[in-house]
Amino acid sequence: MDSVDFFDRLSDEWDDIFSRGDIDVLERGLELVNWNSFTRVLEVGCATGVETSYILKRLKSNAKLFAIDISAKMVRRAIERIQDARFTVNIKNFFDVEGIFDLILMINVLPHLGELEEVFTKSSKLLDNRGEILILHNSSRQHINMVHSRKEEVKDHVLLPVEIVQEIAKDKGFSILHTKDDEEGYILYVQKFTQEIF
Ligand SMILES: C[S@@+](CC[C@H](N)C(=O)[O-])C[C@H]1O[C@@H](n2cnc3c(N)ncnc32)[C@H](O)[C@@H]1O
Numbered sequence: 001m002d003s004v005d006f007f008d009r010l011s012d013e014w015d016d017i018f019s020r021g022d023i024d025v026l027e028r029g030l031e032l033v034n035w036n037s038f039t040r041v042l043e044v045g046c047a048t049g050v051e052t053s054y055i056l057k058r059l060k061s062n063a064k065l066f067a068i069d070i071s072a073k074m075v076r077r078a079i080e081r082i083q084d085a086r087f088t089v090n091i092k093n094f095f096d097v098e099g100i101f102d103l104i105l106m107i108n109v110l111p112h113l114g115e116l117e118e119v120f121t122k123s124s125k126l127l128d129n130r131g132e133i134l135i136l137h138n139s140s141r142q143h144i145n146m147v148h149s150r151k152e153e154v155k156d157h158v159l160l161p162v163e164i165v166q167e168i169a170k171d172k173g174f175s176i177l178h179t180k181d182d183e184e185g186y187i188l189y190v191q192k193f194t195q196e197i198f
Contacts, residue, residue: 003070026136029136029185035059039064041064041101044106071091103132107138108136111157120174
């Protein structure tokens with residue numbers, strides 16, 4: 001069974017799983033972003049769109065939110081859930097995305113994306129100069145890794161300590177704006193400060 005099948009099967013229960021996370025951590029993480037600066041926002045792994053409303057309530061009226069997810073069943077639910085002219089969603093792998101964005105949001109998705117060097121290299125290609133990435137988990141790293149360890153399909157999808165991930169981001173040309181890695185949740189907020197480093 002691959003990741004697509006796994007997340008397709010999770011689509012019926014994803015809203016319940018999400019609601020067990022800390023909404024205050026999500027809200028406070030999203031408050032780090034200066035939403036007035038961004039018009040082209042990419043949401044990676046939007047799933048059923050359950051956290052997308054928290055993004056849309058902050059997004060400027062003339063901004064666009066491009067959401068993607070590899071699971072068609074998750075995407076179908078997001079389409080049913082969200083009626084907002086600023087929002088579009090597609091069945092797509094992050095590594096197949098094309099375009100230029102000001103902000104990339106990775107909410108509860110980083111450990112599923114694979115090699116971190118490739119994640120930051122791809123992100124750098126997708127971001128305009130001074131573009132930003134907000135990586136956010138609204139549960140603790142320990143909790144996430146414990147849950148993943150119990151599922152064969154994602155047992156290798158480990159969320160690494162933020163100190164390790166931020167060093168990889170720096171090597172790929174990002175400066176660190178904010179970090180959090182504690183019992184409440186996990187945040188790595190970075191800004192592209194150079195041309196692409198490949
Ligand atoms: C744990 S869920 C989190 C969903 C959502 N962001 C949330 O917090 O409610 C991870 C989602 O990422 C999607 N995903 C995993 N790998 C992906 C990839 N390479 N590209 C796009 N989406 C991916 C999965 O299908 C799943 O819906």
